Amino acid sequence: MTVMVVRKLAGLPLLWRVLAVVGGLLVALALPWYIYPPVAMDIVAWALFAVALDLLLGFTGLLSFGHAAFWGSAAYTAGTIAIETGLPFPVAVLGGSVVAMVLAVPIALLAVRRTGIYFAMVTLAFAQMVYFVANQWSGVTGGENGLQGIPKELFGLDLSDPFYFYYAGLPIALVGLLIAWRVVHSPFGRVLVAIRENPARSRSLGFPVDRYKVMIFVISAGLSGLAGGLYAISHGFASLQEVYWTTSGKVVIMTVLGGIGTLWGSVIGAAVIVQVEDYVATSGINIGPLEITGPGLITGLIFVGVVLLFRRGVWGTVAHLLRRRRSVPDAEPHLSGTTAPAVEQEPAVAPKS
Amino acid sequence: MVIETSGLSKSFRGFTAVDRVDLAVEEGHVHALVGPNGAGKTTLFNLLTGFLKPTAGRVSMAGHDITGSPPERIARLGVARSFQITNLFEHLTLQQHVELALLGTTKLGHRFWVSDRVLTKFHDRAGELLDEVGLAKLRDVPAGTLAYGQKRALELALALALDPKVLLLDEPTAGMGLEDVERTVELVKRVRTGRTVVLVEHNMSVVAGLADRVTVLQFGRILVEGTYDEVRNDSRVIEAYLGGESAA
Incomplete structure (x- = not known):
């Protein structure tokens, strides 16, 4: 029965997608009733961060290992704006996002000259520089102590209860997710996929590949900044952890765990990792001294397991199975939806003279 | 010159x-x-x-x-080339290939804020181009599944989609059967009008x-x-x- 329902849903891609969106929205709205509200807010912020990374990793084929720079710089900026000016917190978050985008421009211009592991290394190097600056510039960032006492101002409303703050912050994250979805399903998104598949061919079709990469890098940084600013406001502080390289690593793990190039996968990956870390940190499970193992050991094991067993990630595997039921070839991620006729084989290749 | x-x-x-x-x-x-x-x-x-x-x-x-x-x-500048070693997007369908090439002639590619439904305006032209190179039946197949000679024909369709002034073809008939070679020669004769090849x-x-x-x-x-x-x-x-x- 369930299989039949699923099959029917999969046969109607549009309805399926609408249901997924409505379902996702309902889950997002119900979340703080079932989960400790600050954790729910963490899930939403990390989900947006992971989706932003997926725009690069999944849709353009660029692995950034320095996205903490954008998340963190936005966290500090949003915090500073909120503390110093007392403006409504969405303005502070937006300010953080803008600063992240400005920071992303020079980094992108230099990083896109490299590909593959070298691209990852360049982004990591820049993020470490940002970390160093944040550590030294304690007059602004608070150094080791971090930025504390960030207010949650919104036209005088009392948002000190995390339950209410969740509903104030959720729309910001949803707008961010909507932007990511729009980018993926735009002509620009089509070109990104082409660049991922074959950069040289894309250039000979007249697409300036490096300019496209810079654009998506800056968009991704802006969305990461939106997420980082929201996170800082939600917690009421911004610390060096936000610009540390483990933050860059954590978001990569979320995206890969959920399934790259799917958007939904990143949301699921973020939800799983945040939940597991919260559970391990609060349950008192103790595998050796916490300073050594901590929640990282459990998430690491889950990550290794998923990567070994489901190469496409959680959502990627589900989508692949559904697609197979409809016997559609895997023309990801923009499949056109018809069955492939058998391809006639040409006679043998004529010998070269 | x-x-x-x-x-x-x-x-x-x-x-x-x-x-x-x-x-x-x-x-x-x-x-x-x-x-x-x-x-x-x-x-x-x-x-x-x-x-x-x-x-x-x-x-x-x-x-x-x-x-x-x-x-x-x-x-x-209006210079299109086909590649000798076939150089395609394995996962994209033929239709998507040609649409992408047509998109490359416009400024639409940078628009990340509009729906990709604008690409439907390339749909008919893409169909015509695939028809011209004899691939109309395979429009919804991923390019990775094509035979070698068919990939050569798709290369040609992509080059033509750019409506180039100069067309550079690197071994356009390599790997084609006799019938396809003849069709390709006829096609080049037809499209050379107003172009340099x-x-x-x-x-x-x-x-x-x-x-x-x-x-x-x-x-x-x-x-x-x-x-x-x-x-x-x-x-x-x-x-x-x-x-x-x-x-x-």
């Missing part, structure tokens, strides 16, 4: 693949580049399209000096049927240039082919 090179050279670690080539291609001509394997034909193509930067010499295309310009800028080709009957001018390359240098009949009877060309490796 729509394409002009002067003293064009390319060396790879001491090996000179293209050696002081002065090539002039007249507007509206079909100009064939022939020569034994390793004569530098594909390297010359890569120099003309910006995929390689010359070691020395200059290239001008339709009056623009394009020496050292990147491929995407040369493409935007440069092709690298090993199949001499294709060259005979299409080319106004033929340039024979050997060891990276121009050996002979002339009409097909002039070149065919030139003693140096006969020697180059017979004296070198197995003849055409």
Whole structure:
């Protein structure tokens, strides 16, 4: 029965997608009733961060290992704006996002000259520089102590209860997710996929590949900044952890765990990792001294397991199975939806003279 | 002259693949580049399209000096090429390929804020182009599943989608059956109107049927240039082919 329902849903891609969106929205709205509200807010912020990374990793084929720079710089900026000016917190978050985008421009211009592991290394190097600056510039960032006492101002409303703050912050994250979805399903998104598949061919079709990469890098940084600013406001502080390289690593793990190039996968990956870390940190499970193992050991094991067993990630595997039921070839991620006729084989290749 | 090179050279670690080539291609001509394997034909193509930067010499295309310009800028000047080693997007369908090529001729590609439904306006034109190269039935198949000759035909459709002033075809009929070779020759005859075509080709009957001018390359240098009949009877060309490796 369930299989039949699923099959029917999969046969109607549009309805399926609408249901997924409505379902996702309902889950997002119900979340703080079932989960400790600050954790729910963490899930939403990390989900947006992971989706932003997926725009690069999944849709353009660029692995950034320095996205903490954008998340963190936005966290500090949003915090500073909120503390110093007392403006409504969405303005502070937006300010953080803008600063992240400005920071992303020079980094992108230099990083896109490299590909593959070298691209990852360049982004990591820049993020470490940002970390160093944040550590030294304690007059602004608070150094080791971090930025504390960030207010949650919104036209005088009392948002000190995390339950209410969740509903104030959720729309910001949803707008961010909507932007990511729009980018993926735009002509620009089509070109990104082409660049991922074959950069040289894309250039000979007249697409300036490096300019496209810079654009998506800056968009991704802006969305990461939106997420980082929201996170800082939600917690009421911004610390060096936000610009540390483990933050860059954590978001990569979320995206890969959920399934790259799917958007939904990143949301699921973020939800799983945040939940597991919260559970391990609060349950008192103790595998050796916490300073050594901590929640990282459990998430690491889950990550290794998923990567070994489901190469496409959680959502990627589900989508692949559904697609197979409809016997559609895997023309990801923009499949056109018809069955492939058998391809006639040409006679043998004529010998070269 | 729509394409002009002067003293064009390319060396790879001491090996000179293209050696002081002065090539002039007249507007509206079909100009064939022939020569034994390793004569530098594909390297010359890569120099003309910006995929390689010359070691020395200059290239001008339709009056623009394009020496050292990147491929995407040369493409935007109305120069389209097909690749010898098939170079496609394995996971995209044929329809998506041609739509992408058509998108490349517009400014729409940068619009990340509009729906990709705007691409439906390319739908009919993409269908026509696929029909022209005989691939209309396979429009929804991922390119990775095509046979070699069909990939060559798709390459041609992509080049035509750019509506180029200059069409550079690197072995357009390699790997095709006889019937497809004939269709490709007819297609080039049809699309050459108002265009300049440069092709690298090993199949001499294709060259005979299409080319106004033929340039024979050997060891990276121009050996002979002339009409097909002039070149065919030139003693140096006969020697180059017979004296070198197995003849055409």
